Amino acid sequence: MVEVETSTFEARSLFKDSFKILRQLYEEEELCDTMLKVGEKAIHCHRVVLAACSPYFFSMFTSGMGECYQDTVTIKDIDSYALEQIVRFAYTSKVVMTTENVQSLLYAACLLQVEVLAKACCDFMKAHLHPANCLGIRMFAEQHNRMELMKCADKHSCDNFLDVIQHDEFLQVTAGHLTAMICSSDLNIDSEEQVYEAVMKWVKHDMATRKQHVSDIFRHVRFPMLQPSYLMSAVEREEMLRQDHSCRDLIDEAKNYHLSKASKVPGLKYSIRTQPRKSCAGVLFSVGGRGASGDPFKSIEAYDLRNDRWFQIPEMSTRRRHVGVTSTLSKLYAMGGHDGSDHLNTVEMYDPHINKWTILSPMATKRRGIAVASLGGPIYAVGGLDDSACFHTVERYDIESDTWNFVAPMNTPRGGVGVAPLQGYLYAIGGNDGVASLNSCERYDPHLNKWVEICSMIKRRAGAGLAVLNGFLYAVGGFDDNAPLDSVERFDPTKNEWEMVGSMSCCRGGVGVSALGGKVYAVGGHDGGSYLNSVEAYDPILDKWAEVSSIGICRAGAGVATCDCTVTRLKDIGQISVVSCV
Structure with a gap:
């Protein structure tokens, strides 16, 4: 039996050359088989390219949904510029990210399930974290379930707490977010007085609606770590705390702690509040x-x-x-x-x-x-x-x-x-x-x-x-x-x-x-x-x-x-x- 000789040929540049043609067809709106409409913007493109890039579009065009048979697909709740950038990304694998457009790009990439782009947006945002924006980025990350970005934003706010509290974003955080920040032993501070004053600043920014959170938030301030002179001259005289039974108990705990250190009160009950944060x-x-x-x-x-x-x-x-x-x-x-x-x-x-x-x-x-x-x-x-x-x-x-x-x-x-x-x-x-x-x-x-x-x-x-x-x-x-x-x-x-x-x-x-x-x-x-x-x-x-x-x-x-x-x-x-x- 005659042995058949075989050889495998691979044109390594073919897929790149093919995509260059697809990009040219997209730019010239040739052989397009669908149109994406978002607001007043219409984007002519090819279903196969969208499906290859986005599981969202793959499901839309292959699962028998109504969009399979429509020439025009209306996309809602996405910024038109962001959608256009993602479609272009499908053809070119490139996108220009800026501090102005990255959030809308991330939102669109998450919705359309373009995970590689979503991760790139997160990496860009992590690289541009700043005390002035880290709290807003953290909230945005939480809304879109980007846990790694949220952790990075949390760490940045923890590392730079004293700078973060100087910016307007701090005054807008929710009670839950503030509590999550100040309960951390990793909070980078010089003294516990800085935590107390930051919380007081946040509460007094909107006293009418935030007073209800006073006892829940202040129990995460480590009153025993306050200097005795500050405790007596500033904290104990604060009328808002004097009117709250839970806060009065926290102040008493701090007094007992300092008396215990001076060997005046035996049998002190120790808690997380009686331990200093790591930085101090x-x-x-x-x-x-x-x-x-x-x-x-x-x-x-x-x-x-x-x-x-x-x-x-x-x-x-x-x-x-x-x-x-x-x-x-x-x-x-x-x-x-x-x-x-x-x-x-x-x-x-x-x-x-x-x-x-x-x-x-x-x-x-x-x-x-x-x-x-x-x-x-x-x-x-x-x-x-x-x-x-x-x-x-x-x-x-x-x-x-x-x-x-x-x-x-x-x-x-x-x-x-x-x-x-x-x-x-x-x-x-x-x-x-x-x-x-x-x-x-x-x-x-x-x-x-x-x-x-x-x-x-x-x-x-x-x-x-x-x-x-x-x-x-x-x-x-x-x-x-x-x-x-x-x-x-x-x-x-x-x-x-x-x-x-x-x-x-x-x-x-x-x-x-x-x-x-x-x-x-x-x-x-x-x-x-x-x-x-x-x-x-x-x-x-x-x-x-x-x-x-x-x-x-x-x-x-x-x-x-x-x-x-x-x-x-x-x-x-x-x-x-x-x-x-x-």
Whole structure:
């Protein structure tokens, strides 16, 4: 049998050449088999081209509808210019979009189901979002069920909230839209006062019709985050709020919150309103520590909660591992530690407003594994160790005079101790006494200058992290002698009891811990085999840990603290800073 030879020929340019002919026929109105009529405008075209481009027309011309047999098809509710542009797009695959025509094009593309054009219109609108138009675009996107565009507009208004509220569009948003905006923890603000004033501005723009929404909207304003002076001088005197029972309750909640912070009201009920928004929750700093090389670091990484990212700030003047770090009065303090050769008693302070470290007066005692915390103004440096002993000594630093003095020592020597202030007391938990890891705990009363024992932890912990959140102490990770821990326990001062809570995803000894934005963060540490750069956050409502963005360098023995500053205040990020002396 003779084998038949075959060959496939493909004219690659044929479809393009054919469409050039179709376009020519369209422009010259030749061989057209339908006319689209919209208003006074008549567009002669070819059904097959429309059907190939638009599922709407495909269905119209192939499903036996009346339009199949009509020479003229009337199109309603579409702008004539937009329809003409879409028909031309069917022949040319091109359309000119402008800020003036894109909305009518998107509306027509959605109605005629030309999805590729609708997506292009959305992309164009996303690229041209502005504080002056993002709210209107968001409303338009919602009307046409363009969810991706709506999310982008929401994010833009959230990112640029302070600019958005200056434009007229803000005053025209619905109560529901305003509520959706201000309930977000991602709202980019400098202070909660800005949210309060924006809502008040919106309500007073049309008081007669908007007063009915006052209680529903204001419950999403975080009154406890308002400064006490502003709360009393501006908010409490606002007659509109005084006349609304729900708003009065919100103001009372804020007062109780501030009294609770001053240890005047116990048992405060915490809610989303008692948590700051991410942009003004503060900045988490991871300071010093060491990695696999064994050499201590002098580098510092800062965490941007709102954008879940870490970035570097100027280094300390000295390398420090097992360093004590705390924050007070919007400044960051690093004390003691070990520089790889010697134990340290030196102290330095970072001011985020000027992006600079300043050397302060040294402590009396050189030590590593020290824990530091601010209580009622002064800073306390507690415990620690050197190569020969663990310490029970406590030094107190007066910020104003830049001087140190000793206060009452702890009852037990504690190296690698965890320290935190809570309700007017300073708590010291765990550590190592030179023989073994400890589960014992004690607290310091600054008025009596006395330490007293409290309930012991369930686990022995040295090198654990300690944080305060919502009136509880959280003891995180650490070492039970040489074994790193993944367990976490919580102390309730009203009951003098510890209880276990959700464990971390991995063991972390020498972990840095701090509270930020309503969660407890565990940064780095050592898992028994390697140094870690992973970071996880504990949600007390869910009783679960979740991973967040990792730090740039594996660190254990770093000091971690949250400073009351904003990311935008950190100037000249990444630039080398000059170190000055007092």
